[in-house]
Amino acid sequence: MEYTQIFKLYQYVFQSRKHILEMLEDRGYDVDHLKNYTAEEIKVMLNAHRIGKFESISDIGPLDIYLEKKATDSGKSKDVDAVDSMMKNLTIKADSESIKGKTTGGQGVEKIYIKYRLDSKFKGTTSLHTQITDIFDQHLTTKDTLIILNISRVLMKAGIKDKIDEDFVNKFFIVKNYFIQIFGLENFLFNVCRHDFVPKHRILSKQETQELMTHFNCSVTNIPTIKRDDAQAKYIGLRPKQICEIKVENVSSGVTTRYRHCVN
Known part of the structure; x- marks a missing residue:
């Protein structure tokens, strides 16, 4: 070189x-x-x-x-x-x-x-x-x-x-x-994931996933998907079949919680 x-x-x-x-x-x-x-x-x-x-x-x-x-x-x-x-x-x-x-x-x-x-x-x-x-x-x-x-x-x-x-x-x-x-x-070279406007993503544990399924009386297939190569999914190390929690902050509606099921 x-x-x-x-x-x-x-x-x-x-x-x-x-x-x-x-x-x-x-x-x-x-x-x-x-x-x-x-x-x-x-x-x-x-x-x-x-x-x-x-x-x-x-x-x-x-x-x-x-x-x-x-x-x-x-x-x-x-x-x-x-x-x-x-x-x-x-x-x-x-x-x-x-x-x-x-x-x-x-x-x-x-x-x-x-x-x-x-x-x-x-x-x-x-x-x-x-x-x-x-x-x-x-x-x-x-x-x-x-x-x-x-x-x-x-x-x-x-x-x-x-x-x-x-x-x-x-x-x-x-x-x-x-x-x-x-x-x-x-x-x-910079970390966009720590910007205030970027929604916070978190991987749910197996126990949390089971509680989520029970609470909403649904299966994993009913949850919207997120690709494993999505920037945020990749940053937190989200694996296929895992579920992540996404907290979106909004001035008018406050904090909204969403869930996504990771796929290849």
Whole structure:
């Protein structure tokens, strides 16, 4: 990569980091310990990530984020990010063997893995397919979420045909039940989801879903749908068959609550 491209990549990584952590926070993960890295530390992490070629392997690299969230306590999570190990030892290469030993979550633990692949744009290659399979074999289960981060913006508008990135992850979900999301760093240069005028979306728990069905005496098929690639649905990590609550604030009518059923 040319110097200008490397500098632009560094700017994207640094500027997007804040909003990526906001998204994780909105999903219920504790990210306080990840908020205080300086610009220089992020640059060191990026260089180590590229030198170690962590973009194309399943091991957790210096930039990658791996968090655990206990199902019984949505406000707490356990971080096993490779960053701390790398920064404490001031090494260029992360200790992948020690990382592997940390990624064995217990029962009832929901995990999320953000992999900085950093391709210029999405490419559904054999390399990516193998990497995803290895990640789920080594670090994640079908209960967990994998986010692949490239550089260019991913168009997040439901209903658009020929979205090769969504077709790619949908096949994984249908065949193997792997929940994968693909974003670009450019998607996180600002966080529109925290704007006052954007309706607040929240995923209902299984118990809340059952109570909703009982209250309205209906089934899931009676609830209006929302696509999994809808911008808000994607932001909160909404999976197919899940139901989300949407609170819309209006000056004249106050707060209106709506419900949507997620589909592929």
